[in-house]
Amino acid sequence: NAGVTQTPKFQVLKTGQSMTLQCAQDMNHEYMSWYRQDPGMGLRLIHYSVGAGITDQGEVPNGYNVSRSTTEDFPLRLLSAAPSQTSVYFCASRFSVGTDTQYFGPGTRLTVL
């Protein structure tokens, strides 16, 4: 198993550009989520999904969209990038809402100029 994979590893955007951060898992996990990590802030939940076709907002959803058309993939879309979205983004998955262990991907470092 590859676990949770994320692409790209690094990305630089200009203000106003859009892009999609990719996340995939091969563990047949129902639950997937996106976090952003900022210095001194820990990790904050952006959006999550409890299964294909079902998504919901986390703590900091503004400026981000998600969709879940398959169990494996959970892309995060930045509609119009802003410097405040400069961060490291982590995708995570777990077997289901009720299971404990959550697996994180390696992260995408995004810089918005």
Place this chain on the structure above:
Amino acid sequence: QQQVKQSPQSLIVQKGGISIINCAYENTAFDYFPWYQQFPGKGPALLIAIRPDVSEKKEGRFTISFNKSAKQFSLHIMDSQPGDSATYFCAASPSNTGKLIFGQGTTLQVKP
């Protein structure tokens, strides 16, 4: 507001010493308290976790102590090693939501 408060922000310990990181929470609906370890350039990885029905959980050199009445929990790393140098995050989760609320993180450096 920060629902999970973690301290200290950074910690330096000599090899063989005990590292202690503390967390406090406010929401009594939290019922799952994991600790994650993160090495530079990597994603966080689950280290150890506890539920409120026990006051302590030990796995090797890592121990969680949990005080439900004080709404506090802590991570103790015994016989700290240079390989333990990493950032540690506490977290808390409300029952059956899958959501994790993270503390701010503690950067641990273990000196040889």
